[in-house]
Amino acid sequence: MRLDNLKHLLIATSLAVAVSAGCVAQTTPNNATPGTPLLGAKQPGHGPAHDEAPTLVTDFSRLVSENGKTVVNISATAAQPRAALTPLWPPAGREENPLPPLFQQFSSRLSGATGSLSRRSGSGFIIVSNGYILTDSSVIAHATRIRVTLTDGREFKATVVGNDPASGIALLKIPATNLPTVRIGSLAGDKAGQWVASIGSPYGLSNTVTAGIISNMSRPLSGESYVPLIQTDMTESDGDAGSPVFSLNGNVIGIEMPVMKEVGYVEGLAFALPIDEAMKVEQQLQLHHAAEHGRLGVTIQDVSWPLAKSFGLNKPQGALVSSVDPQGPSARSGLKPGDVILKMNGTDIPDSTQLPVTIADLKPGTPVHLTYWRDNAMRDTTVTLGRLDAAALAPSAMARTSAADGLTVRGLTAQEQRDAGVKGGVRVEKSTGPAAFAGIEPGDIILMVDNAHVSGPAEFRQKVGNSGNAVALLVQRNGQRMFVTIDMG
Known part of the structure; x- marks a missing residue:
């Protein structure tokens, strides 16, 4: 500041x-007596202190x-x-300038x-x-x-x-x-x-x-x-x-x-x-000197209109699973990339924003009942939460949309698959026009098309061709996965 x-x-x-x-x-008078509420404030004891x-x-x-x-x-x-670092701020200035030593x-x-x-x-x-x-x-x-x-x-x-x-x-x-x-x-x-x-x-x-x-x-x-x-x-x-x-x-x-x-x-x-x-x-730190948080072991993202359409949903809702930790609690429950979590313990999940907070507020070992969407049908599962720590915080992938296929892809070698920890998929050789605008980059690995795995370029092209006006791609980049939508209309 x-x-x-x-x-x-x-x-x-x-x-x-x-x-x-x-x-x-x-303006608030500077000579206001102590205890006088600021402009727009309510007195304590007169309902919630909402700002007006x-x-x-x-x-x-x-x-x-x-x-x-x-x-x-x-x-x-x-x-x-x-290690010593070259300071970016403040600028070196003149020798007699007193501010750099202060900063x-x-x-x-x-x-x-x-x-x-x-x-x-x-x-x-x-x-x-x-x-x-x-x-x-x-x-x-x-x-x-x-x-x-x-x-x-x-x-x-x-x-x-x-x-x-x-x-x-x-x-x-x-x-x-x-x-x-x-x-x-x-x-x-x-x-x-x-x-x-x-x-x-x-x-x-x-x-x-x-x-x-x-x-x-x-x-x-x-x-x-x-x-x-x-x-x-x-x-x-x-x-x-x-x-x-x-x-x-x-x-x-x-x-x-x-x-x-x-x-x-x-x-x-x-x-x-x-x-x-x-x-x-703070309450947990006061009582136990540590805090415990539940963990699903998935990476989620919002469901955009094109993604909702490609998954057969009538509107954007829920939290879309873009990757699952193979050693995490959700993997044991059967959740997969492409599932859309719609309810937790019977409560609707309108978007992906509050799900991580709700899960983290629960203790590890707590069972939660999830209702999710897969293959145009509602399904249910129970996940026993694991333990969240700072290292387990996975980036929340954000969906990007664009308009048509502009991709050149090839198959992955056996060594490339081992290095990336994947089976099958295709590697993006070239991304131009709308595909590049959607955020797909050369070097990305595409693993799924519309919730179905692809083994190579031929299958990739076939599934994209059968996708209709919108196609959802599961993309892996630098070990992180996210769904990206291309609107073919």
């Missing part, structure tokens, strides 16, 4: 007021003054040395010489007055020493109560009492377009404030967390991981999570774990 975001926000707001008739900017924000918001000062002391800076020393002191990406311990900075917030702090698990991963600095300058050595990389949550404890705490909120009633603010420690600069809007309430990101994340248009920098995201009523609704593996550092693109799921994990 950077403070210039707020400056740009204020400029844009002023322009909007100047050109919009009847659009009035409302004004059209324009230009003052977040009281939110910050009430919550700034609950946010802490976390400094962690990693257990293993890291270099705190940046988590700037490690020392090879053989030295790496240090990284993050943020967290106090949830219990006797020193319990929530943060992002990546902040303290493999750390041998963790220091927490409060806004009043006091420094404490922190202990790890529990760390759950699968969800991205860690719980710390410092030896202090009578600390200010945040108010935990809920996502119920919040929606895209609402204002949010965050307080964090980018590059170790504590109590740095930024504001923005919720861009999307439920954004699945492969390999980051089993929970769909909140997307905002704020900027995320080194040291912001673990920062609380506040709604306008001053309640925490999310925890900032870095997603560099997925999208890198992008201006105006940040993600947060919903606080509802974070608190479920």
Whole structure:
């Protein structure tokens, strides 16, 4: 996060007021007495604290003054040395410029010489007055020493109560009492377009404030967390991981999570774990110092309209299985790629977004009853859940659609099949036009056409020719599988 975001926000707001008739900017008085609710907030005890924000918001000062002391800076020393890296930020600048040394002191990406311990900075917030702090698990991963600095300058050595990389949550404890705490909120009633603010420690600069809007309430990101994340248009920098995201009523609704593996550092693109799921994990960490999550052992994706049509469904629904872990619990239950999971324990699954969360909230060993679609018929099976860990988080493949076959394929050699861990299939030699637009690339391995395995190029062409106006292909790339639809109409 950077403070210039707020400056740009204020400029844009002023322009909007100047050109919009009847659009009035409302501000929260800076001299409001403590305890007075922010604009759009409801008093505690008068129903759910849903945001009723004004059209324009230009003052977040009281939110910050009430919550700034609950946010802490976390400094962690990693257990293993890291190789020296050439810093990408800040720019080298002139020798007399004081800013590069300041950023270099705190940046988590700037490690020392090879053989030295790496240090990284993050943020967290106090949830219990006797020193319990929530943060992002990546902040303290493999750390041998963790220091927490409060806004009043006091420094404490922190202990790890529990760390759950699968969800991205860690719980710390410092030896202090009578600390200010945040108010935990809920996502119920919040929606895209609402204002949010965050307080964090980018590059170790504590109590740095930024504001923005919720861009999307439920954004699945492969390999980051089993929970769909909140997307905002704020900027995320080194040291912001673990920062609380506040709604306008001053309640925490999310925890900032870095997603560099997925999208890198992008201006105006940040993600947060919903606080509802974070608190479920926090309860387990408090009680057991660890969290347990159920696991199906499948990779799923959404069912698009073309995919629904190719599978014989009357509308997009459910979660499409694109790959099955051969050693996982679903393989033992008979689930296969191409199955569409429509119900779990009798409850409809409208799309693939919430299924991973529902499964992860259950304990390993729990039996779940699944209703799925295969070969134009409903089927049932029971899966005894396995155990989810961070290594088991499989990327969620997203379907892509296009319009016609533009593929040149060949058969795989026996060695290629062994190397890829497949039997049969065809390798894409050339992908042009609509096929390339659909996302199919040279080197991809196509294993299935419309839920039927293919053994070679001749069978592939035959099945594609008999597919009608739409064809669904199961594609393997770099060990990961996903269904891709080509609309032949």
